[in-house]
Amino acid sequence: GRGVTELALSFGNLAEVFDRVRPPYSRRLLDHAQEALGLGADARVLDLAAGTGRLTRELAQRYSDVVAVEPDERMRAVHGAAIAGSAESIPLEDASVDAVYVGEAFSWFDPAQAIPELVRVLRPGGGLAIVSTHWWETEPPLPEAALEPLSEPWERSLPHRRPPWDDAFASSPFEPLSYERDDEELTVTPDQLLTLYSTTSSLAALPAQERDALFARVRPLLEGPYRLPLRHELVWTRLAA
Secondary structure, eight states: OHHHHHHHTGGGGGHHHHHHHSOOOOHHHHHHHHHHTTOOTTOEEEEETOTTSHHHHHHHTTOSEEEEEESOHHHHHHHSSOEEOBTTBOOSOTTOEEEEEEESOGGGSOHHHHHHHHHHHEEEEEEEEEEEEEOOOOBSOOOHHHHHHHHHHHHHHGGGSOOOSGGGGTTSSBOOOEEEEEEEEEEEOHHHHHHHHTTSHHHHTSOHHHHHHHHHHHGGGOOOOEEEEEEEEEEEEEBOO
C-alpha cells in the first residue's frame, strides 16, 4: 500500500547522506556469495534496487558486466548509471543474468510479484544473493530519554512494513535459503550516530524540519563516543536445476 511505498522511497530524501555514511558491505560475505554461487569474473549480474550504487561499486570490482535497476529517481541521480525499474517489474530480458544481488532492499519488495520476476530474468541455475547490515543498538546504550523519541517513528511505521520474506521462497523454484553472518563494529561520535540514524526509513520519511527538531532535542543527551555493532547477513540461493 501507500505506506509501504512511502517508507521504501524515503531513503531518496537523504540520498547523498545515505551514500556517504552507510556502513560498507562485508567483503567477506560478498566473497562468500561469489564462491557459493559459482560466479566467475565474466558473470553478468544485476544489482536490484541499487540505490545510490554502494553495492554496485563493490560488484563492479568483481564482475565485468553489472547492470543496476532502481525505482527512485533521487537515488538514480546519485548512482549515475542505474536504469529505472523495480523488483516487481524488472526491465531486463528473460534469462539474461547469472545472478541477482539485492542490498538492504528485499524487505520492501512484494514477494508475490518479485520472486517470479527473479525467476524470469535469471539464467538456468542462476543465483540470488541478498545482503543486509543490521545496526541500531549502541554500546553503551543511549539514555532512555533519547532512545524513546528516536524509536517512536519506527514503531509508528510498523503497520506499513511487510512481514518477513523468507517464507515466500518456500514454494518457489529456488533451492532452500542459506544464511551466513559476519560481525563488525564502528566507533561513532554522537553526531555521526545521528547522521547514520537519519538514513533509516522511519527517520528519513519524516519532514526535514521535524527530523531536525527531534535531533536537536536528543543531541544534548548523548555523550559518546559509541560503539555500534554491525551484523552483516547474507542470504543466498539458486534456481533449482
